Amino acid sequence: MGWPPAARRWAVFAACAAAWLVLAGAAAAAAEEKGRERGAVAAHAQGPPQRRHRHAYAAMMYMGTPRDYEFYVAVRVMMRSLARVGADADRVLIASADVPADWVRAMREEDGMRVVVVENLKNPYEGNLGGINRRFKLTLNKLYAWTLVDYERVIMIDSDNIFLQNTDELFQCGQFCAVFINPCYFHTGLFVLQPSMDVFKGMLHDLEIGRDNSDGADQGFLVGCYPDLLDKPMFHPPENGTKLNGTYRLPLGYQMDASYYYLKLHWHVPCGPNSVITFPSAPWFKPWYWWSWPILPLGLSWHKQRLDDLGYAAEMPVILMEVLMYAIIITITRLAKPGMTKLCYNRRSEKQNAMVYGLIKMSAILAIVVAYTIPFFIIPRTVHPIMGWSLYLFGVFALGVLVSNTFLLPLLAVLTTWLAMVGMLLVMAFPWYHGGIVRVLAIFGYAFCSSPFLWASVVRVMDSLQNMLEREPFFTRLGEPAPETEFSKLY
DSSP states (O other), X not given: OOOOHHHHHHHHHHHHHXXXXXXXXXXXXXXXXXXXXXXXXXXXXXXXXXXXXXXEEEEEEOOOSTTHHHHHHHHHHHHHHHHHTTOOSEEEEEEETTSOHHHHHIIIIXXXXXXXXXXXXXXXXXXXXXXXXXXXXXXXXXXXXXXXXXSSEXXXXXXXXXXXXXXGGGGGSOSEEEEOSSSSXXXXXXXXXXXXXXXXXXXXXXXXXXOOOSSSSHHHHHHHHSTTXXXXXXXXXXXXXXXXXXXXXXXXGGSEEHHHHHHHTSOOOOSSOOOEEEOOSOGGGOTTSTTHHHHSTTHHHHHHXXXXXXXXXXXXXXXXXXXXXXXXXXXXXXXXXXXXXXXXXXXXXXXXXXXXXXXXXXXXXXXXHHHHHHHXXXXXXXXXXXXXXXXXXXXXXXXXXXXXXXXXXXXXHHTHHHHHHHHHHHHHHOTTXXXXXXXXXHHHHHHHHHXXXXXXXXHHHHHHHHHHHHOGGGOOOTTSOOOXXXXXXXX
């Protein structure tokens, strides 16, 4: 005696799901093994420094923000980029005592950093930091750079930098040097300093007495410590390799704001070498987030460096499980579609009918919004952009199919926004724009042309909901048998 058709379908689905799980486990194991091999090779090749250099590149890391892991990955990528450009200096991480031990071990053993563990400096200006800026309350840990007295010069750098070429000539600068990417205030994303315990103690005293601080973080504090830097001469490295004394301004090419690139879609910073890219933008558009490309094209450069140095082994198990989940959703939705026949309610009064109608419409609209939102939050944030966008679109498609079949909505109307997003990504990623202005105009033109279709899809969804609610055969009173009609099932 053969199995019923429904049982056969579920058996095939179960076999497919089991095969997916086996493949996902095998792929995850292979990815992790590859990551371990890459880490072992890196540790053997770079290892902890065998000797101390006279100079150092230093970065800091502290905990307590929602983006701790992202900045951990960013620091590793940036420090490895220094090795890629041949920097002849130690790489030092100033880490707060609460940084996880396995992170410290990876950065020390696999990335070749010298890790200096410190206690967080109390920020007396914390009350001036409001809202999202509270993530800067521990940035005064940068002051510990002045305690690295083993070195003659230190270049302090933020994790959102990308090094395009060697910048060792900066070690010839004076006691303090920084870049003005703002017409009035220098930027603390990269600055050169001469370590000194006396200077450090003086800064601690300034913290105790509450020196004026314009922003409550390291930027405002250091600007207050060096208020006359704008009037200082521009740094030009001496050809004989000697070190300068005093304070200097650095050419803009040592801190190229990424926004300069987007005007012409290529770099055009003639004053000084085009050596370092910085991303002092909104925190949600840092280069390591997968959604930063193609919105901000330079994000792909950061991910290329990460792919070459670290890979994506840590995120692969999560990605494979998400793909499996979305595939299961599509399969179950397809198998269960014939059974989604009707919605039931008890029609006691016209007022209750109106309330139920309204709840059903609100539920359908909320379900569509959730379908477009959930995949965004469950994708690993630092995954490669192409992989991230592909996973997001696949997830929205799977959940959109589920919403369409649950509320008996036309699939094309539910996924019109999905199609518009695909088109927008293609418009933004188009590689042959003549400049940033042309790119922006093309994006606005596409948005203008697609808006009528989006509005039409909203109208179509609302009309479909209204028609579904008004069809008498599909809605029976609770406790009453459904009439046997040809409309008793929707396919």
